[in-house]
Amino acid sequence: MNPNPLLLLLLAPLIPGVAEGGKTLTLSDFEDSASLRLWGKPDHAQLVEKHATSGKQALKVTLSKSLASGSWSRLPSDWSRFDHLRIDFFNPGKLMKLALRFKDGSGKGYDLWNYEIPNGPHRAAFELKKIGAKMNLSDVRQFWFHESGKSSPPAVLYLDNVRLTAGTSMPPPPKPPSSRPERPAPVAVRGGGFVNLGVGGGGYMHSPSLSPHDPLLMQTSCDMGGRYLSSDGGKSWTMVPFWKIPGHSGRAAFDPGNVYLLGGNRVSSSPDKGKTWNVLPALPLEEKEKTLLVRTLGTKSGILAVGTDRGLLLSSDRGANWKRLSFGQIHDLDHLGDALFVAAGKTLKASRDLGRSWSDLNFGIPDNQAISLACGQDDKGMVLHALLDDKDTLVTTLDWGKNWVSNQVGGKPSRSASTLDMAANQTRILFVNRSEELWRSVDFGKSWERSIYARRGVAPGVENSEFCGRRKWGFGRINFAVDPVDASRVMVTCMSDLFLSVDAGKTWQQSYNDDVGRIQPGSKDFFCRTRGLTMTSAWQYHVDPWDRKYQYVCYTDFGFIRSIDGGGSWAGSPPANSVYAMQFHPNSTRIFGAASSVHDIPGWGFTYDKFYKGGRVVYSDDRGDTWHTLGKGYPDIPCTFLELDRFRSKGNDLVFWATFYGNKGGGLYRSDDSGLNWRPVKGLGYPHNDHFLEVRVHPKTGEIFVSVSGTRKEGTKDFKTGGFWYSKNDGKSWTDVAKSLDLRWQERFALVPSQPGTVYLATSTPPWHRQGGVYRTTDSGKTWKQVLD
Numbered sequence: 001m002n003p004n005p006l007l008l009l010l011l012a013p014l015i016p017g018v019a020e021g022g023k024t025l026t027l028s029d030f031e032d033s034a035s036l037r038l039w040g041k042p043d044h045a046q047l048v049e050k051h052a053t054s055g056k057q058a059l060k061v062t063l064s065k066s067l068a069s070g071s072w073s074r075l076p077s078d079w080s081r082f083d084h085l086r087i088d089f090f091n092p093g094k095l096m097k098l099a100l101r102f103k104d105g106s107g108k109g110y111d112l113w114n115y116e117i118p119n120g121p122h123r124a125a126f127e128l129k130k131i132g133a134k135m136n137l138s139d140v141r142q143f144w145f146h147e148s149g150k151s152s153p154p155a156v157l158y159l160d161n162v163r164l165t166a167g168t169s170m171p172p173p174p175k176p177p178s179s180r181p182e183r184p185a186p187v188a189v190r191g192g193g194f195v196n197l198g199v200g201g202g203g204y205m206h207s208p209s210l211s212p213h214d215p216l217l218m219q220t221s222c223d224m225g226g227r228y229l230s231s232d233g234g235k236s237w238t239m240v241p242f243w244k245i246p247g248h249s250g251r252a253a254f255d256p257g258n259v260y261l262l263g264g265n266r267v268s269s270s271p272d273k274g275k276t277w278n279v280l281p282a283l284p285l286e287e288k289e290k291t292l293l294v295r296t297l298g299t300k301s302g303i304l305a306v307g308t309d310r311g312l313l314l315s316s317d318r319g320a321n322w323k324r325l326s327f328g329q330i331h332d333l334d335h336l337g338d339a340l341f342v343a344a345g346k347t348l349k350a351s352r353d354l355g356r357s358w359s360d361l362n363f364g365i366p367d368n369q370a371i372s373l374a375c376g377q378d379d380k381g382m383v384l385h386a387l388l389d390d391k392d393t394l395v396t397t398l399d400w401g402k403n404w405v406s407n408q409v410g411g412k413p414s415r416s417a418s419t420l421d422m423a424a425n426q427t428r429i430l431f432v433n434r435s436e437e438l439w440r441s442v443d444f445g446k447s448w449e450r451s452i453y454a455r456r457g458v459a460p461g462v463e464n465s466e467f468c469g470r471r472k473w474g475f476g477r478i479n480f481a482v483d484p485v486d487a488s489r490v491m492v493t494c495m496s497d498l499f500l501s502v503d504a505g506k507t508w509q510q511s512y513n514d515d516v517g518r519i520q521p522g523s524k525d526f527f528c529r530t531r532g533l534t535m536t537s538a539w540q541y542h543v544d545p546w547d548r549k550y551q552y553v554c555y556t557d558f559g560f561i562r563s564i565d566g567g568g569s570w571a572g573s574p575p576a577n578s579v580y581a582m583q584f585h586p587n588s589t590r591i592f593g594a595a596s597s598v599h600d601i602p603g604w605g606f607t608y609d610k611f612y613k614g615g616r617v618v619y620s621d622d623r624g625d626t627w628h629t630l631g632k633g634y635p636d637i638p639c640t641f642l643e644l645d646r647f648r649s650k651g652n653d654l655v656f657w658a659t660f661y662g663n664k665g666g667g668l669y670r671s672d673d674s675g676l677n678w679r680p681v682k683g684l685g686y687p688h689n690d691h692f693l694e695v696r697v698h699p700k701t702g703e704i705f706v707s708v709s710g711t712r713k714e715g716t717k718d719f720k721t722g723g724f725w726y727s728k729n730d731g732k733s734w735t736d737v738a739k740s741l742d743l744r745w746q747e748r749f750a751l752v753p754s755q756p757g758t759v760y761l762a763t764s765t766p767p768w769h770r771q772g773g774v775y776r777t778t779d780s781g782k783t784w785k786q787v788l789d
Contacts, residue, residue: 025082025164027075031055044154051090051121053171054161058090063147063155077105078773080137082164085126090158091117095522097148102131105141108132114148117157123171123621125628126166167566170630170676173588173648173652174621175547183548183566198538199570200237200512200530201467202558204477205493206416211254211362212301212424212484217273219259222535227261229274234491234500234511237532244268244277251481253294255301262294264298265308267319280319286310297335298354305333312342314355325355334373336382336424343370350401361401368393374420376427383427385445391418394432394445410439410448416477423487429504431482431490436475438492440505451505452478452492461508464515466572467496467558470526497558498533516569523625526570527564537600539580546589550623562624575618575627581694583644587652592630592657592675593618596638601661602693602709602747607719609688609711612662615639617675633678634658635665641694647702648730656682659692659706668688668706669733670731676787684708684725684734691722694748701756703728703780709764710745719744719766726781737781744769756780760787 024151028035030047037635044062052058060216079085096117103109110131124715128137147155204223211217214565227240227248240261242248259270267280276757282308283291290309297303297314306313306322307330313322328345340351341361346369348361363386370386377383386395391413395404411434422430430441431451440451452459453589454468454475461543463469474524476495483489490501492508499508512533519527537556544550559574560582576595583592597614600606615638617630638661645655654674660666667690668681684706685692691709698705708722724746738746738761745764752758765772773789 023166025076026054027162027164028059029054029161030057030059030159035059041487048158049347051092051158053088053121053123058088058158058160061157061159063151063157075140076164077136077140078511079128079140079164080132082128082166083658084128084165085143086161086163086165087124087159088161089124090160090553090699091119091122091522092156092158094119094152095524096151096155096157098145099148100126100145102135102140103142104136105139106136107458108135115145116524118524118625120622126165134271155780158414159464159680167240167632170619170628170674171621172343173585175671176588179251181547181549191363191747196530196532196534197557197563197567197570198530198534198553198555199466199528199561199572200533201465201497201510201535202555203535204495204536205498206477206479206532207249207251207686208479208481208491208493208498209251209253209257209491210481210491213254213256214273215483215486215489217254217259218481218491219274220491220498220533221248224535224537226535227534229259231273234498235531237512238274239532239534240274240277250293253301253304254306255296255318260294260296260304262291262306264764265289265291267294267304269318283313284324292330293333294411295333297333297340298338303340303354307323307331307333307344309728312344316354323355325358331369331371332373334375334384336375336377336384341371341373341375341384343386348373348401361397363395363397363401363404365393365406370395371417372419374422374430376422376424378425378427381427383444385420385422385430387418387420394420398444405444407445409434409441409445411435411437411450414478419479421480421482423482424484426487427485431480431505433478433480436494438478438480438490438505451490452499452501452508459508460506461510464501465497465499465510466513466526466528468494469497470512471558471572498604519569520564520625523571523623525562525573527571528568529569539578540582542582542584544589544623545584552582552624554582554593559595560593560624564623573624573627575620576614576616578638579618580639581641583642583656585652585654586644586646586649589621589623591620591624592642592656593620593627593646594639594642596661598638598661601638601640602691602745607691607710607712608714609663609690610665610714612638615660617656617658617678617784619675630675631671631678632676633671634669635660637662637665640692643695643697645697646699646703647697657695657697657704659695661691661693661709663690666694667692668731681731683732684723684736686721686723688720689722693722693746696749696751698751699753701728701759702730703756705749705751705759706734707746707749707761709747710743712766717767719769724748724749724761724781728780735781737777738784741771741775741784742769743771743775745771 045772047057048060097114100112202254208220219229228237230237245268248261261268270277293307295305306314309329311327312325315322323462331343339356342349348360348370368388372387375384394407414433438452439448467473480492488504492499500511513528516527540554542552547565553561556578560579561570578596578599579593581594595618598612618626618627619630640661641659643657648655656671658669669678672676689711693709694707706725710719723736725734726737727734743763745763745766749761758778761775775784776787
């Protein structure tokens with residue numbers, strides 16, 4: 001073992017006790033001198049009346065030298081009846097890392113390296129089930145820890161209330177501040193607009209593109225429907241309102257004065273870098289013809305081109321008039337000046353006169369089609385590359401298609417669309433996206449090397465990103481774009497991050513957040529602020545009632561973010577993939593949350609009648625820095641809402657309601673002991689639907705409302721209703737008060753505290769049922785009126 005200063009625990013006397021909802025065996029609470037004898041009366045460990053969590057005293061230890069007890073009989077040997085070993089620490093200094101060891105009578109052990117004790121109070125809970133997988137918990141002989149590193153001067157650590165626990169337990173809530181800081185409340189400004197807060201990234205970004213006419217103009221999209229433009233090289237991003245570009249998809253196209261986007265079989269254009277948009281006249285499409293991509297081609301991007309599943313449309317007057325070329329499905333377009341190249345159907349076509357005449361380029365592999373093109377030209381010659389539909393074969397010509405060379409690209413095929421790209425004013429540097437990696441060739445595709453990656457090593461600069469770097473999410477599907485006139489500038493998007501390179505893919509810089517750093521003493525969290533590239537679903541935004549500088553957002557995918565500086569910067573502190581709701585303890589700084597391993601409930605992909613695994617109720621005593629599971633009795637499926645019942649709670653005796661989503665336990669659950677024990681509530685819902693989504697209690701009347709979302713069998717679109725349930729008698733009986741509406745895909749709802757009986761209920765539109773909008777009742781569901789559709 002590490003010879004660094006050692007603290008050996010052989011603890012007694014043993015004090016049996018009962019935790020809230022479980023049992024506790026107290027090993028030592030350091031309330032008398034007998035506790036010191038366990039340490040051999042050392043001169044660097046003493047009882048002090050500071051930082052005690054149980055009684056008046058704690059043990060202060062200076063980790064300066066080894067410490068061992070001569071008595072082995074005082075440590076209980078049978079830990080098999082317990083779930084956790086718990087120790088209350090207080091670290092008065094900077095972050096400390098401990099190495100811990102557990103040993104049994106046969107010499108088997110469990111080691112835990114670099115266990116972090118942050119500055120301030122820290123309640124440690126060591127899971128005995130995990131420890132018992134390595135050793136015999138019925139014959140425990142030793143537990144000890146030491147500082148992983150050697151501090152100078154020696155580190156000081158306080159500990160108290162060392163105990164074994166079984167069942168549900170929870171420490172008393174932290175005391176509220178003696179006074180609330182005086183902070184001016186924000187002033188509402190009519191028409192003042194919204195400010196983008198939080199953390200950027202975290203969702204799948206795709207379709208990146210860079211303007212060949214303005215090196216600072218770039219765009220990307222995300223899978224949540226957002227389209228983003230930057231006019232300052234990625235230092236800031238602006239989301240384009242979706243109603244201005246309905247149904248948009250794919251990469252943007254640019255000419256010297258406009259940005260073009262394709263959506264809903266129409267082309268939209270912006271003459272001012274995305275500030276305003278115009279929809280161009282309707283395209284001359286055939287019946288059921290689908291548009292696939294939009295590009296600008298030719299010198300100064302004078303040709304606007306739209307590829308469809310049946311051919312190519314070309315316009316030389318910015319969409320006023322179009323020429324049709326019936327080439328079959330268009331896979332990709334590219335150009336060198338006024339020379340155009342089209343990958344269509346099973347052919348590769350070229351035009352040297354801006355599309356007036358065309359010829360077929362035979363690359364010698366008749367059974368394959370080209371799916372992506374890249375070309376370049378310099379004073380030494382030209383190059384045209386085509387990636388074939390096996391996603392591995394690259395064919396290359398250096399003489400306008402007279403001769404071709406075949407090579408294999410590096411890496412494994414990508415899950416997303418496989419694409420080539422290169423700067424058009426050079427011939428040697430070529431990129432291709434592969435499985436979770438971007439690869440680069442600098443010799444016309446003959447040999448390849450990884451450019452950006454996060455497996456089997458990390459590409460330079462990636463480690464400093466929020467998700468692929470600090471959270472180690474990995475890239476997933478990669479999309480990219482090369483500046484058409486500067487081979488050194490490359491943009492990469494993936495499942496969570498956006499990166500820019502200015503040295504042809506040798507090093508990378510994330511471009512969606514401004515980093516602030518680890519600004520909270522004792523916390524591992526890294527704070528940053530979004531540049532506007534914000535995505536994924538935000539479910540709730542809260543300002544701490546005790547101090548407005550603490551703010552919180554419940555999120556999909558990265559779960560939960562918090563601010564300690566009034567919203568100036570944010571850090572992710574998730575207890576799970578998603579947190580759908582949170583509540584504040586009425587008399588403490590403790591916060592509670594509804595945690596889920598499944599995101600975007602009740603989105604389209606999560607309306608199936610199936611088992612969704614992973615969910616719990618959680619709490620935090622350090623304003624969201626660390627989280628703990630709260631209670632037992634509920635299923636391990638997504639927790640989609642948590643409601644603090646202010647009508648029935650008294651003082652610190654809290655009543656909670658929670659909804660759990662999915663079969664194998666989905667339903668409404670209630671706790672009458674501050675969340676320690678939960679029981680299912682009966683009498684509401686329909687047998688075919690366990691998609692319990694949200695519960696709210698009116699704070700003045702105690703009326704309870706529950707929304708159950710829609711459900712459907714996998715592979716079908718036929719939604720079954722869940723109902724909107726109401727109880728006025730403490731949950732003893734329930735009524736579906738929205739039955740007359742027959743809503744098939746209910747969403748969330750809101751109560752009006754000052755108006756008992758008033759509810760606003762949101763709903764989506766499933767197939768064959770145009771019901772989407774907001775409905776209002778003012779009489780607890782007896783009558784309804786649609787107020788937004």
